[in-house]
Every structure is written in structure tokens, then in C-alpha cells.
Amino acid sequence: MFKHLVFRNVNPIFKRLYRVNESIAHFLKNGKVGQDITVKGWIKSLRKQKELIFIDLNDGSTPQRLQILLPSKMSPQKLTVGSSIEATGTITLSPKGNLEVSADNVHLYCDCDVNAGYPFAPRKHYSPEYVREYLHLRPRTRTFMSVLRVRDRAVIEINNYLNNQGYINIHTPILTSNDCEGAGETFNVVPERIDLVKSMAKENVSHDEIYFDNKVYLSVSGQLHLEVAAHALSKVFTLGPTFRAENSKSRFHLSEFYMLEAEIAFLTKLEDLMGIIEDLIKSVTQILIDKCAGDIEMCRGDKRDFTWLNKNFEVVTYKEAMNIFKNKMHKEMPISGKIPKEYELELVEYFDNIPVFIIDWPKQMKPFYMKECEDGENVAALDLLAPGVGEVVGGSLREDSYEKLYSRISQDENNLKWYLDLRKFGGVATAGFGLGFDRYIQSILGISSIKDVIPFPRWPHNCQL
Structure with missing residues (x-):
């Protein structure tokens, strides 16, 4: 009964949101020179020249990075490696034939100050043991x-x-x-608050069995x-x-x-x-x-x-x-x-x-x-x-x-x-x-x-x- 249903007149707002949230992987695969896009992600490397700033951006969708070219005069303050940004611009072709973005606007969500305790400095190699100490930042x-x-x-x-x-x-x-x-x-499973289940426990039931009336383990x-x-x-x-x-x-x-x-x-x-x-x-x-x-x-x-x-x-x-x-x-x-x-x-x-x-x-x-x-x-x-x-x-x-x-x-x-x-x-x-x-x-x-x-x-x- 559902096969004849057709959804028409999709709200253009939804179309716009979908387009805005396309991934870097999508644009690197399907992007066209001259296309206007908006991408979001984290700065993986940053090279500042007199007139231009070169940003390598990644959003986690691909191991590849998308290069963003931003005029220096448009750069937000505190733009650093690790910062989260949104970049809007036009897809162009680099001298090496790769897709890149000539940005006309970059919005800074949050900067990333290495000197304030961020454990990974740019262009520096760390051992797996060291990286493992920061599980919340390791990804x-x-x-x-x-x-x-x-x-x-x-x-x-x-x-x-x-x-x-x-x-x-x-x-x-x-x-x-x-x-x-x-x-x-095995790991035994027992409730932390024994007092909450004591009233429902049978007589002569051990602590390990008080909740389920028998021993229970993590699988x-x-x-x-x-x-x-x-x-x-x-x-x-x-x-x-x-x-x-x-x-x-x-x-x-x-x-x-x-x-x-x-x-x-x-x-x-x-x-x-x-x-x-x-x-x-x-x-x-x-x-x-x-x-x-x-x-x-x-x-x-x-x-x-x-x-x-x-x-x-x-x-x-x-x-x-x-x-x-x-x-x-x-x-x-x-x-x-x-x-x-x-x-x-x-x-x-x-x-x-x-x-x-x-x-x-x-x-x-x-x-x-x-x-x-x-x-x-x-x-x-x-x-x-x-x-x-x-x-x-x-x-x-x-x-x-x-x-x-x-x-x-x-x-x-x-x-x-x-x-x-x-x-x-x-x-x-x-x-x-x-x-x-x-x-x-x-x-x-x-x-x-x-x-x-x-x-x-x-x-x-x-x-x-």
C-alpha cells in the first residue's frame, strides 16, 4: 500500500541544510570547479603567507584533507591548528590539479591553544603510549x-x-x-545500592545473588x-x-x-x-x-x-x-x-x-x-x-x-x-x-x-x- 506514495514539495530549508552538511569526502569525490560550498571541520595544518592563509581542513569523513585558501585580511583572530571552523567559498583547482576552496568567509567556532594544555603540537610525532593517555582527544x-x-x-x-x-x-x-x-x-554483576533491593531479597541469599536470585556475570x-x-x-x-x-x-x-x-x-x-x-x-x-x-x-x-x-x-x-x-x-x-x-x-x-x-x-x-x-x-x-x-x-x-x-x-x-x-x-x-x-x-x-x-x-x- 505504500509503494505509490510520493513526497513532493520538499521544504527548501531541508534541502539547504542537507547541502550545507555534506562531508569533505563527498566534495573531494563529487565537487565541481566553480561550485559554491560550505564545509565544517578542524584545522590540521596552517600556513600563513603575506596575502593568503592555507588551511588543511578535515571533518573525519576521509583521510584526505581539503585545502582552504583564505585571504589574510579575512582571517579570524586566534586561528590555530586544531581550531574548529566553518568555511564558505568556491571550489577551484590547485596547480597540482587537486580540488581546493577559495574561501570568502571563515567562521571560527573555537580555537585550540596548544599552550593552554592541548597535548598534541602540530607536526610533532607522539608514541601510541603517550597518545593513549588522552583517550578523549585521541580520535x-x-x-x-x-x-x-x-x-x-x-x-x-x-x-x-x-x-x-x-x-x-x-x-x-x-x-x-x-x-x-x-x-x-568473569566479572560478577551486583547492584551498587544494595539497600534498594534488600526488601525484595529472599532469605539466605548471598550478596552476589541478591538482585537476580542467582549469580550473574558480564558475558x-x-x-x-x-x-x-x-x-x-x-x-x-x-x-x-x-x-x-x-x-x-x-x-x-x-x-x-x-x-x-x-x-x-x-x-x-x-x-x-x-x-x-x-x-x-x-x-x-x-x-x-x-x-x-x-x-x-x-x-x-x-x-x-x-x-x-x-x-x-x-x-x-x-x-x-x-x-x-x-x-x-x-x-x-x-x-x-x-x-x-x-x-x-x-x-x-x-x-x-x-x-x-x-x-x-x-x-x-x-x-x-x-x-x-x-x-x-x-x-x-x-x-x-x-x-x-x-x-x-x-x-x-x-x-x-x-x-x-x-x-x-x-x-x-x-x-x-x-x-x-x-x-x-x-x-x-x-x-x-x-x-x-x-x-x-x-x-x-x-x-x-x-x-x-x-x-x-x-x-x-x-x-x-
Whole structure:
């Protein structure tokens, strides 16, 4: 009934506002010489000559800057690098053939006085550690602007890819009664004002259980909830924050980070799951290279080696990986058998920086929900190691045997009867994976620390803003 509706006589005020708010990226792509425009943004560099002032303006929409030519006599007072301005003028062509704006008016919204405490002086380089001290101003730096644009595009393209493949986006909860990984690295959730809920609390309920009547955590994974949805919708995914209370300040770990998780029903082969993961990563990465070339170059410089996009990912079993470490790298594994991060990185280098799947893990090293292999000693699980970051994806076939699951979780302190019910009422084989979104961005952009690819990083003893 709506397809015949036509909106006529649009208020010219709205047209004017829309035109005024066009981005610098739009004008650099679509602007025409002689066109009158108004742009807004922040001054990134400023060069004053006798008759003219040359302003490089950026509004965050592109890594490129738009040059504004302003007659010196029209310059506002206190015009400085970092100032926010509005410039009105005509698009012209520079001697180098680039679009620029000959301004007839510049309005100063707010100046930026470096001497008054602004931490970033023009034309000066700062270390990531120093920039990280000013999270409220860090998005104004050129490199971090590129990081944020790539993150945005990656989210869009991941959603587009999965949508085109028939996946349905599920909003899994942040508050959960389950510690999915069983590693004990959870944050408990309790109300700050206990007195507000004491009256509704049951007798003999502990402080940790006073609000929900049971322990509740910040989610470490949306997987178990995705399994619920997959048993009705077949192919589902989520992309959101997850939380780990690891006591680690390493360049690969955060207390709050983003995970892309997917779950697929009727999937019974680990090879098929690896194919899904590999195609997703290659497809999204190629689009990022095509659409975010300037931003990737800003972060990586000339170190843009993506030759692995044209090669098949390597696959080794956990046992084969152990043999490589021992016989070819002469490295001894820790008693726990857990692969250290530096070993992961060296294994990727061993395979010429091609991402590596490690499959068929000893079952004592993996969570309860992973499906046993026929040998009864290993589980059909995978870790994908990527250049520069090591593990970036973890996944597995899920155990679909009610009896085996019951034997593993019947003594668990959490109530997982509902999880067993999935295998009892129309249960099917499922498989899934979780991709560390921030580590993926870290690998693509070649950034050393994961703290520098997320807008507001949280790690032990650090939660600014």
C-alpha cells in the first residue's frame, strides 16, 4: 500500500541544510570547479603567507584533507591548528590539479591553544603510549581517525557478508547466568545500592545473588545463546562486547573487547566450518583493502603485505603443531600444553605469514561443549592464527549427544538444563566460531597493541572515561 506514495514539495530549508552538511569526502569525490560550498571541520595544518592563509581542513569523513585558501585580511583572530571552523567559498583547482576552496568567509567556532594544555603540537610525532593517555582527544589524531573509519567499515561489511549468506543477527545478552568458557575469568554483576533491593531479597541469599536470585556475570561469549537461536533459525550471528577478567596487560588482551560470533545448524564437518571462516575473512579483508586503502596506508605505511589473500590457509593438527615446535623450532611446550603467544606468532611466520588453522585439540584443554573426535581423546575444535596477533578465531563442532553433555555438566554449579533441552527436543548438530574483532583489526592494520584499535580500551587497573 505504500509503494505509490510520493513526497513532493520538499521544504527548501531541508534541502539547504542537507547541502550545507555534506562531508569533505563527498566534495573531494563529487565537487565541481566553480561550485559554491560550505564545509565544517578542524584545522590540521596552517600556513600563513603575506596575502593568503592555507588551511588543511578535515571533518573525519576521509583521510584526505581539503585545502582552504583564505585571504589574510579575512582571517579570524586566534586561528590555530586544531581550531574548529566553518568555511564558505568556491571550489577551484590547485596547480597540482587537486580540488581546493577559495574561501570568502571563515567562521571560527573555537580555537585550540596548544599552550593552554592541548597535548598534541602540530607536526610533532607522539608514541601510541603517550597518545593513549588522552583517550578523549585521541580520535583527533590522524592515525586513530583511520582506525575508527576502518572499524566502522569492517562492521558494515561483516554484516553485509553474513546477511548475504543468510545469517540472522541476534542480540545476545550482556548479562548472563552462564560462564560459557568455564575459565573463571568473569566479572560478577551486583547492584551498587544494595539497600534498594534488600526488601525484595529472599532469605539466605548471598550478596552476589541478591538482585537476580542467582549469580550473574558480564558475558564472556554469546555462543550458548546463539545455539538457542540456531535451533530455530539455522544460521545466526552476533557482534558485540564481551568481557574477560584476565589479569593481563599484554598488547593482545583487553578486559572489554568485541567478538563476532556465528552459529550454524546442520553443520557436521570441521572442514566446512573452516571454509566458512576463511571465506568470511578473505572477503571482508579484500573489501577493506578496496574501500579503505588510504586509511590502511595511514596505519601500515608501505608494509601492506596481503599476499595470503590469494593462498589457502594452512591447516595442522595440535599434535602436528607440537612436532613443529619441538623438531623444527626447538621449543619446549609448557606443562599445561597451552600454546604461548610467541609460539603462535612464530608458527604463522613458519608458514610464510599465511593464517594457520590448528585443529583437533586435546579435550581437556577445551570447554565442555565441544564435540569429541572418534579417538575419544581430542575434540573437533579449531584456532585460527593470523599474522601479527596469533589466535584471532576459535571455533568447534558442538557436542550434540545428550548423554555425553549430561555427563560433563550435571555437576556444574550453573543450571544448564535448558542447554541439555536443545539436544532433547528436536536437537541437531551445530557448529560455530568466535572472531576477536579487535585482534582482526589489529592484524589488518599492523598495529602493535590491541589497546590502539578500540576507542576506549579497558584493561586491569585502567578504565578511563
